[in-house]
Each structure stands twice: as C-alpha cells, then as structure tokens.
Amino acid sequence: xxxxxxxxxxxxxxxxxLVVLSGVSCKRxxxxxxxxxxxxxxxxxxxxGKYDEFYAFLSGGFSGQVAVYGLPSGRLLRxxxxxAVNPENGYGFSEETKxxxxxxxxxxxxxxxxxxxxxxxxxxxxxxxxxxxxxxxxRIARTDLTTFQTVEILEIPNSGxxxxxxFVTPDTRYVVSATRFSxxxxxxxxxxxxxxxNFKGTLNFVSVDPDSGRMSLAFQxxxxxxxxxxxxxxxxxxxxxxxxxSYNTEQAHTLLEIRASQNDKDFIAAVNxxxxxxxxxxxxxxxxxxxxxxxxxxxxxxxxxxEVLREVTVLEAGACPGAxxxxxxxxxxxxxxxxxxxxxxxxxGKLATxxxxxxxSKMQKAIAEKKFAGEVQGIPVLAYEATVAGxxxxxxxxxxxxxxxxxxxxxxxxxxxxxxxxxxxxxxQVVDRVPxxxxxxxxxIPGGDSQKxxxxxxxxxxxxxxxxxLPTGPELAQSAQLxxxxxxxxxxxxDFPTVGEPHYAQALPADLLKNKVAKIYPLEKNxxxxxxxxxxxxxxxxxxxxxxxxxxxxxxxxxxxxxEGVQVGDTVFFHVTNLEQDWDIPxxxxxxxxxxxxxxxxxxxxxxxxxxxxxxxxxxxxxxDFCSALHQEMQxxxxxxxxxxxxxxxxxxxx
Amino acid sequence: MSRTTFGPRACFVLAxxxxxxxxxxxxxxxxxxxxxxxxxxxxYIWTHRITxxxxxxxxxxxxxxxxPIDPAGIPELRWMPLAVVALSAWAxxxxxxxxxxxxxxxxxxxxxxxxxxxVDFYLWEYDYGHNLDPTAPIKIPGMSYQPPLIxxxxxxxxxxxxxxxxxxxALMLAGALGICGLCVLWRSREAKPL
Ligand SMILES: [Cu+2]
Numbered sequence: 001x002x003x004x005x006x007x008x009x010x011x012x013x014x015x016x017x018l019v020v021l022s023g024v025s026c027k028r029x030x031x032x033x034x035x036x037x038x039x040x041x042x043x044x045x046x047x048x049g050k051y052d053e054f055y056a057f058l059s060g061g062f063s064g065q066v067a068v069y070g071l072p073s074g075r076l077l078r079x080x081x082x083x084a085v086n087p088e089n090g091y092g093f094s095e096e097t098k099x100x101x102x103x104x105x106x107x108x109x110x111x112x113x114x115x116x117x118x119x120x121x122x123x124x125x126x127x128x129x130x131x132x133x134x135x136x137x138x139r140i141a142r143t144d145l146t147t148f149q150t151v152e153i154l155e156i157p158n159s160g161x162x163x164x165x166x167f168v169t170p171d172t173r174y175v176v177s178a179t180r181f182s183x184x185x186x187x188x189x190x191x192x193x194x195x196x197x198n199f200k201g202t203l204n205f206v207s208v209d210p211d212s213g214r215m216s217l218a219f220q221x222x223x224x225x226x227x228x229x230x231x232x233x234x235x236x237x238x239x240x241x242x243x244x245x246s247y248n249t250e251q252a253h254t255l256l257e258i259r260a261s262q263n264d265k266d267f268i269a270a271v272n273x274x275x276x277x278x279x280x281x282x283x284x285x286x287x288x289x290x291x292x293x294x295x296x297x298x299x300x301x302x303x304x305x306x307e308v309l310r311e312v313t314v315l316e317a318g319a320c321p322g323a324x325x326x327x328x329x330x331x332x333x334x335x336x337x338x339x340x341x342x343x344x345x346x347x348x349g350k351l352a353t354x355x356x357x358x359x360x361s362k363m364q365k366a367i368a369e370k371k372f373a374g375e376v377q378g379i380p381v382l383a384y385e386a387t388v389a390g391x392x393x394x395x396x397x398x399x400x401x402x403x404x405x406x407x408x409x410x411x412x413x414x415x416x417x418x419x420x421x422x423x424x425x426x427x428x429q430v431v432d433r434v435p436x437x438x439x440x441x442x443x444x445i446p447g448g449d450s451q452k453x454x455x456x457x458x459x460x461x462x463x464x465x466x467x468x469x470l471p472t473g474p475e476l477a478q479s480a481q482l483x484x485x486x487x488x489x490x491x492x493x494x495d496f497p498t499v500g501e502p503h504y505a506q507a508l509p510a511d512l513l514k515n516k517v518a519k520i521y522p523l524e525k526n527x528x529x530x531x532x533x534x535x536x537x538x539x540x541x542x543x544x545x546x547x548x549x550x551x552x553x554x555x556x557x558x559x560x561x562x563x564e565g566v567q568v569g570d571t572v573f574f575h576v577t578n579l580e581q582d583w584d585i586p587x588x589x590x591x592x593x594x595x596x597x598x599x600x601x602x603x604x605x606x607x608x609x610x611x612x613x614x615x616x617x618x619x620x621x622x623x624x625d626f627c628s629a630l631h632q633e634m635q636x637x638x639x640x641x642x643x644x645x646x647x648x649x650x651x652x653x654x655x
Numbered sequence: 656m657s658r659t660t661f662g663p664r665a666c667f668v669l670a671x672x673x674x675x676x677x678x679x680x681x682x683x684x685x686x687x688x689x690x691x692x693x694x695x696x697x698x699y700i701w702t703h704r705i706t707x708x709x710x711x712x713x714x715x716x717x718x719x720x721x722x723p724i725d726p727a728g729i730p731e732l733r734w735m736p737l738a739v740v741a742l743s744a745w746a747x748x749x750x751x752x753x754x755x756x757x758x759x760x761x762x763x764x765x766x767x768x769x770x771x772x773x774v775d776f777y778l779w780e781y782d783y784g785h786n787l788d789p790t791a792p793i794k795i796p797g798m799s800y801q802p803p804l805i806x807x808x809x810x811x812x813x814x815x816x817x818x819x820x821x822x823x824x825a826l827m828l829a830g831a832l833g834i835c836g837l838c839v840l841w842r843s844r845e846a847k848p849l
Contacts (some may be wrong), residue, residue: 578716629793
C-alpha cells in the first residue's frame with residue numbers, strides 16, 4: 001500500500017475529485033499486486049545468450065538521442081545519437097558528422113527528441129528507417145536501421161517547434177509535422193501582443209523517397225496561429241488524410257496555462273492531403289523564400305554534406321477548399337490516434353472528462369451534408385455531434401494518448417491519474433485499468449499505431465519514479481513500464497529506468513530487423529575522399545598550416561605511429577581508417593589535449609578528428625576501444641615543434 | 656557398345672565429370688572457433704583460389720608470428736586446375752575407348768596425385784604452423800600452430816576444424832568410381848587388354 005499513500009499525497013493539491021478517483025485506482029493496484037511476481041519474472045526473463053522478441057526505440061527527449069531496448073527484458077542495447085553530439089563515438093565532433101547538426105541558425109549540438117516513428121509499408125512497420133523530430137530547432141531526422149546511424153536531418157522552416165511530428169502515412173509517402181508554437185511566418189520583428197494578426201502555424205508534408213529514404217519538404221499548409229500538438233495519418237478508408245491536434249485555439253500569447261484552457265473544445269485539423277496535392281497541381285501554392293538546411297550522410301563516403309535550400313511551397317488553408325476541416329474536440333487534446341481499421345480517430349483531451357472518438361465515415365457524411373458549426377479563418381468547423389462516434393465516459397484524469405491491440409481494444413494513457421485504461425472500440429466501455437509509476441505520457445504497443453498491431457505488450461513511459469528505484473539525488477530516472485496485454489486483464493511485468501525522458505516509442509519484432517543489420521562497412525566500398533585502404537597508403541601531408549594525417553588502424557597498431565614535423569599554429573586533421581573487416585571491432589582514436597572528442601571508427605569506416613596543438617611537446621595518441629590483447633600497446637606519438645621550426649614532416653611505424 | 660562395357664564406361668564418364676565441380680565449389684574448408692568468434696571464421700581452399708575471411712585470419716595470425724597466407728605465393732593453385740582438367744579428360748577418353756591398361760594407369764596416377772595433394776597440403780600447413788616470426792608478440796615455448804589435415808584441434812583460444820568440402824568429396828568419389836570401373840573392366844572379356 002506504500003505507493004498508494006504516495007499517490008494520495010501526490011494529488012492532494014489537485015483537489016478532492018482527483019483524490020477520490022485515485023483512490024479507485026489504488027484498489028485496483030492491490031489486485032495487480034496479486035499477480036505472482038515469479039510469473040511476471042518468467043515472462044520478462046530472457047536467458048543469457050538468448051535474444052529479445054522485440055526491438056523497442058525510445059526517444060530520450062532532452063538527451064537528443066534514441067535508446068534501443070530489447071523487449072520483454074528491458075535490456076538497453078544501444079544509444080543512437082540523433083540531435084545531440086556524442087563524445088562516446090565522435091558524432092557531431094568528427095568532421096564527417098558535424099554537417100548533420102547544421103541548421104540555418106548555425107551548428108546546434110543538442111535538441112529535444114520526442115517522437116520516434118518507424119517507416120511503414122502497407123500500413124505495417126517495415127524496419128527500414130526510424131524518423132524522429134526535434135522540438136526546439138525544428139528538424140526531422142532519419143536513422144538507418146541497418147547501421148543504426150543517423151543519416152539525414154532536414155530542417156523545417158516557418159515552424160516554431162516541431163512537435164506534431166514525425167508521423168508517417170501507411171506507405172511512408174509522407175512524414176508529416178506541425179509547429180508547436182505559432183510564430184510570425186515568415187519570421188519578422190513584430191510586437192508579441194500582435195499574435196492574432198501576425199502569428200501562424202504550419203502543417204508540413206515531407207515526402208520520402210521509397211528507395212533511398214531521402215526526405216524533401218513537399219509543401220507547407222499555412223494554418224491559424226494555434227499550438228499544434230500531435231498527429232497521425234489515416235489508413236485503410238481514411239488513407240489520404242492526416243489529423244493534427246491543436247490547443248490554444250484561444251490564441252493566447254501569455255500565461256497559456258490559464259488562457260489557453262478556456263475553450264470547451266479545441267480542434268483536430270483533418271487534412272485531406274490528396275486534395276492539397278490537387279490544389280498544388282492547379283497552381284494554388286506559392287513559392288516563399290525560406291532558408292533551411294538539408295543534411296545527408298552517405299554510407300559509402302562516410303561523410304555528411306549540407307545543402308542550403310532557399311524556397312518552400314506554401315499553400316494557404318483558405319486557398320484550397322476541401323483540404324482542411326476542423327473537428328471540435330474537448331479539451332486541449334494531446335494525442336490523435338487512428339485505430340487499425342482507419343475508421344476511428346481518438347482524441348486525448350488533457351483536461352477532458354471523456355475520450356472523444358470521431359468516426360471517419362461520419363466525418364465524410366458531415367462534409368457532404370455540410371454539417372458545419374462555423375468557420376475559422378476560412379476553415380470549416382464540423383459539428384461535434386455529426387462526427388463523433390462515441391465518447392468513453394469518465395475514463396480517467398488527463399487522457400493523453402491511445403494505442404490499439406488489433407483485437408478491438410484501445411489503451412489510453414492518463415497523465416493526471418497515472419494509469420492505463422483499456423476500453424472497447426464500439427461500445428466505448430472501460431474494461432480494465434492499471435496504475436503506472438507515475439505520470440505516464442505516451443504509451444506504446446508494438447505496431448500499436450499501425451494497421452496490424454503485434455499487440456502482446458504495452459509499454460508505459462513515465463515522467464516520475466519516486467519510490468521506484470534507489471535514489472540518486474534530486475533527479476531520479478524516468479522509466480518505462482511493461483505490461484502483458486495478451487489476456488483479458490493487463491498485467492504489470494516489469495519496469496526499467498530509461499535514457500533521458502522517454503516521450504514516445506516504437507517497436508517491432510526482432511525478426512524483422514536482426515538479419516538486416518550491417519556487420520561491417522566493406523572496405524572496398526569506402527569512398528571517403530580521405531580514406532586509405534592499406535598501410536602502404538598511410539602518410540602525412542602538410543598543406544600550408546594544415547597537416548593531414550592519413551592514419552590506419554588495425555589490431556593492434558596505428559600506421560604511422562610516429563609523426564614529426566607538426567608545429568604550434570598548425571591545424572592537424574587525423575583521417576583515421578579502420579582496416580578491420582570483422583564484426584564488432586571498432587577502433588578508437590584519442591589524442592592528448594584534444595578539445596574536440598575521441599573517434600570511434602567502425603570496421604571499414606573513415607573518420608576525421610580536428611586537433612589544434614597549442615604547446616610544444618610530444619603528444620601521445622591511442623586507441624580508446626579495447627580491441628585486442630595488445631590494445632594497450634595500440635598507441636603513437638606526435639611531435640609538436642615551435643612555429644617555424646625546421647623539423648621536416650616525417651612519419652613511420654616500426655622505424 | 657556392348658552391355659558388358661556399359662558399367663565401366665558410365666563409371667569413367669562420372670569420374671571425368673565429377674572433378675570439374677571443383678571450379679564451382681571449394682575443395683577443403685577450415686573453420687576457426689574462439690570465444691570471441693562464436694560465429695566462426697571460415698577459409699575455403701579451392702583448386703585455383705582461397706576464399707573466406709583470409710584478411711581476418713592473417714590479422715589474427717600476426718599475433719603468433721605466422722606468415723600471411725598469400726594465394727599469389729602458392730603455385731599449386733595454378734597447376735591444380737590443369738591436373739584436374741587433364742585427369743577428367745583422360746577419364747572421359749577411357750569412357751570412349753575402355754582399355755584395361757589406360758584405366759589402370761589412370762587409377763594409379765589419380766591415386767598418387769591425390770595422395771601427393773594431401774601430402775602437399777600437410778607440408779604447407781606444417782610450414783605455416785612452424786615457421787614463425789621470432790619477434791611475434793605471443794610466443795609460447797614448444798607451441799606450433801599447424802591446423803589438422805582432417806578433424807579438429809585446439810590451437811590456443813581457437814578450435815580449428817578442417818574437412819573436405821564438396822569439391823574434395825567429388826574428387827574422392829571420382830577416384831572410387833574409377834576404381835570400380837577398372838575392376839569391372841578387368842573381369843570383362845570384351846575389354847581390350849591394351
Ligand atoms: Cu584498437
């Protein structure tokens with residue numbers, strides 16, 4: 001009962017009603033504890049040397065990374081840097097990866113990664129790419145799931161915070177996104193109180209090349225200046241539509257806590273993107289100047305390149321009748337989730353007392369019969385009664401986000417009452433509920449937002465873990481909690497701490513991915529301009545004040561490992577090629593006094609570290625990744641002489 | 656063709672064709688297992704080349720001072736395919752004109768060459784396993800690293816497993832067929848004694 005008292009204490013400030021309701025969930029918690037611990041342990045136990053059933057990708061929020069876990073064990077397999085530099089492997093520090101983090105605001109070494117999204121084929125995750133959004137400086141990233149490397153980052157212009165992003169169409173034709181904060185579009189110097197006149201939102205359609213995965217910003221739809229929160233695209237009958245939640249339809253610009261919580265209903269924007277495509281074909285779009293970066297990492301050149309784009313196609317919502325309708329939705333909705341059949345669109349009103357479910361077919365009918373309740377800046381608002389299929393009554397407090405098991409049930413996370421509620425599509429009846437520890441944000445069922453959920457587990461992502469783990473100072477870990485949803489009742493199996501703050505996750509069966517994973521980069525395909533494919537080609541070259549060291553690494557030595565002729569005032573570039581062609585044999589490279597980072601160079605890869613020695617001396621360099629019995633011997637020296645000294649460039653190994 | 660020579664002719668046709676698979680499959684396979692290589696490292700010896708993770712094997716062998724295995728430095732890889740083609744052609748000739756003497760000679764030469772091949776393979780293995788660089792990082796007194804001809808053997812942290820591959824089996828089968836052909840031919844009256 002300990003967590004019950006904590007729970008009650010917790011919500012005291014939130015008022016009597018909440019306490020009463022949380023008392024209800026306390027009772028249920030006792031019944032959950034009746035579930036045998038040994039039984040749960042058996043279900044998450046993956047014997048040493050055995051593989052997990054699912055790969056799960058959890059965003060790290062402010063860590064800017066995505067963490068890969070095995071499910072059901074919850075074992076952390078890898079942390080992939082996406083929007084954050086990572087000294088562990090030189091991501092964002094090596095000359096090759098620096099361009100990935102370039103934006104029109106300069107080099108941004110961090111961001112706030114909220115939503116991972118797997119690419120889909122025929123409405124099902126296909127294990128090719130993982131898209132991710134950055135919330136701070138609007139960007140969408142693509143991580144390649146053969147190498148688990150971030151290979152592309154596209155900046156989104158005319159956006160104030162890329163939160164409702166990146167959600168895919170069932171064929172990955174588009175990755176959509178929308179701005180969290182409306183801003184002047186294009187940006188300019190205006191008084192903040194002129195919000196209503198000058199601030200706008202954008203809904204962005206990024207097209208994805210089906211073969212290469214390359215993204216390009218196809219068009220932006222200019223919409224009223226609300227805050228846009230989350231999105232999901234239609235599937236099956238609702239293919240061709242995407243849905244975006246909005247809050248702050250009050251258009252407040254200060255103290256939103258109060259002022260954006262006044263309207264009884266905000267909107268889900270239903271966007272008919274095929275209609276938008278027609279309008280663009282008819283020339284209704286406009287080319288607007290914009291400056292944004294498109295960064296692509298090439299696996300064969302081992303090099304990222306940035307291009308600066310200067311134009312974007314903008315479609316004003318009013319200029320394309322039929323492209324957008326507003327679905328009134330109570331109240332400050334967060335999630336908008338489309339069920340596997342594509343018929344139901346579930347809103348998650350943070351402050352709502354019901355979970356509203358819109359029907360796609362009713363919406364079509366309402367549009368045909370013009371059942372409008374009004375209009376906002378040229379966008380028709382449909383009548384709530386005309387589109388709503390049902391409401392889940394008194395589900396919980398603070399419903400946020402819903403996923404589906406493919407068996408006709410929906411699972412909604414409830415932030416305020418810290419629980420997961422299971423309810424039935426069609427009857428809108430709550431059939432089960434379980435507590436979470438605590439303040440759950442998103443939840444995830446493998447494939448739970450796709451057309452064919454695998455539906456065996458449910459992962460809750462929690463913001464607070466008081467009393468769950470050993471304390472670690474004022475800051476405690478955030479956590480994920482795993483439930484078995486294969487039976488009638490949800491059962492808590494385990495919880496585990498996570499990297500950063502997990503916002504959302506995606507998962508897919510290990511079998512879809514594990515055999516596609518690259519083991520090495522083939523050396524013969526290494527087209528890095530500074531690669532050296534054999535020790536014979538290793539060398540040192542001076543070009544003015546630059547010294548280029550073409551270094552090879554193989555167990556257990558560098559070539560060359562003695563370098564002389566560098567001077568104070570030089571900029572030294574170490575181009576390190578790992579000659580290994582053996583799985584899991586990276587070599588590290590670190591040089592004394594480096595203000596940059598180390599490198600971790602994969603087999604067959606080339607990476608470049610920039611080093612600017614400031615003082616005369618002989619500087620050691622060494623391998624940082626324990627690679628062999630003679631790893632500790634994998635080292636060398638650079639002699640740095642004073643500027644203008646007459647020490648010629650010389651180098652060698654074993655001389 | 657008479658009925659009595661049908662058997663030997665068929666044997667020699669097969670004995671002529673079977674060795675030719677060596678141009679498509681390896682003769683011999685060596686696999687190395689170690690704790691850090693649970694998936695194993697493979698090396699395949701063909702009549703005309705060596706394939707597999709040769710660079711990896713060479714990289715690991717440098718710790719014990721073993722010479723790098725360099726296919727360009729192995730002359731056998733040049734003449735072995737010629738020998739195979741010659742023996743195949745000879746067997747096919749016997750199938751056309753089945754004479755006892757030619758068949759007997761074929762069996763003798765084939766067996767000798769086969770034996771010679773195995774001895775040669777053993778000597779190469781001996782050379783690689785014993786002639787080690789005295790400056791090698793890992794030196795264990797009395798230790799040599801000769802892989803087994805057939806079977807498995809522990810070599811430090813590695814288990815080396817050596818076995819004939821499809822091509823090797825085909826060669827053995829061809830030899831056996833030749834011997835069968837010869838036996839039948841020897842007993843038949845119609846065969847030309849010369
Ligand atoms: Cu190393």
